[in-house]
Amino acid sequence: MRIREIVNAISEKLPIDIVSGQDNVGLIIGNYDDDCDKMTVAYELNTDVLNEALRAGANLIVTYHTPLFKPAKSFTSSRRYPDPLLEASRSRMNILAVHTALDVVKTGLNFDLARKIGLNNIQFLSPLPDTLVKVVVYVPASHAEEVRLAMSQAGGGRIGDYYDCSFSLEGNGTFLPGKDATPYIGTANKKETVEETRLEMLVEKPLVGNVIRKMLEGHPYEEVAYDIYPLANDSPNFGFGAIGELDGPTPIRDFLESIKRLLEVETLRVSHLPDVKTQRVSVCAGAGVPFYKDAVRKQADVYLTGDVKHHDFREARSSSAVLVDATHSGTEKFATGLIYEILGETFKDKAVIGLSKHQEQNALIV
Numbered sequence: 001m002r003i004r005e006i007v008n009a010i011s012e013k014l015p016i017d018i019v020s021g022q023d024n025v026g027l028i029i030g031n032y033d034d035d036c037d038k039m040t041v042a043y044e045l046n047t048d049v050l051n052e053a054l055r056a057g058a059n060l061i062v063t064y065h066t067p068l069f070k071p072a073k074s075f076t077s078s079r080r081y082p083d084p085l086l087e088a089s090r091s092r093m094n095i096l097a098v099h100t101a102l103d104v105v106k107t108g109l110n111f112d113l114a115r116k117i118g119l120n121n122i123q124f125l126s127p128l129p130d131t132l133v134k135v136v137v138y139v140p141a142s143h144a145e146e147v148r149l150a151m152s153q154a155g156g157g158r159i160g161d162y163y164d165c166s167f168s169l170e171g172n173g174t175f176l177p178g179k180d181a182t183p184y185i186g187t188a189n190k191k192e193t194v195e196e197t198r199l200e201m202l203v204e205k206p207l208v209g210n211v212i213r214k215m216l217e218g219h220p221y222e223e224v225a226y227d228i229y230p231l232a233n234d235s236p237n238f239g240f241g242a243i244g245e246l247d248g249p250t251p252i253r254d255f256l257e258s259i260k261r262l263l264e265v266e267t268l269r270v271s272h273l274p275d276v277k278t279q280r281v282s283v284c285a286g287a288g289v290p291f292y293k294d295a296v297r298k299q300a301d302v303y304l305t306g307d308v309k310h311h312d313f314r315e316a317r318s319s320s321a322v323l324v325d326a327t328h329s330g331t332e333k334f335a336t337g338l339i340y341e342i343l344g345e346t347f348k349d350k351a352v353i354g355l356s357k358h359q360e361q362n363a364l365i366v
């Protein structure tokens, strides 16, 4: 399989295109035309992960964290301090990072963490804006159903768990075919009025190209009139963090102990410990402090994330939601396994997918 086919197949499961404006995801280094028979999955790229993949005969590593986040000025290696990205490039290893694309889907990291904590009625904590467009096309009434089906099968018209959503309105379209036109209806240089359907459908941005292509294929006209409107709506399908409820009110200390067991962390840092029971819990794996305000707004009793700073804790003390730091990698504990599962579903043949033994390289505690 070509690297390009792999990237496209993963993009159908994870919205790499949607998040690429905010994060460095997708094929970070590599060649789209390379053949790939074996890939490995790792939390992030380091020299151990690279050497392990090379020994396994893989030429693609799918990582959770992107190996290239800040603008780099140079890539240099020495025997003692090899730069894994430079060495990966020199050994023709392809690196594909999914990061935020795995965070923002319901099948992704935050919903998975919420489920493992035992939450019910899980929703996005902070839905993603600017991910939707409305496609409007004018089609002769006789072909409206065919075009609607083509757009829907290409992924248009999905709102949450509802599929095939569309709206149509009947009206009259007019046109004057030019002298060189070969119109489906009417003749050159003669004004035409046709009963047309205005067909509307919501489409997620990464699917727009595919939906338009299928719409044009199913449309009988030589020149198709259609509009693509950007929408300010929040996405029902993509968002940061997750919020839900435990089965019942739980003493906060019991809840925190259960988190330590689940994430296998020895200690948690918390903003304050009010003598209350917790039921409404919100999470955001990794560095999720920017979404703490959404947890407060949505009346969460607890917000679980990582990378919390002194002043974040201090500000949280006067708020109702207890801010909990279970470490960055602790909250992302399940990322690698989840990518492995998604790739297994995508490519079926699990023999081509290896799971790295080197999961993370945290700072050492001395």
Ligand SMILES: [Zn+2]
Binding pocket: 065, 285, 286, 287, 328, 332
């Ligand atoms: Zn992270």
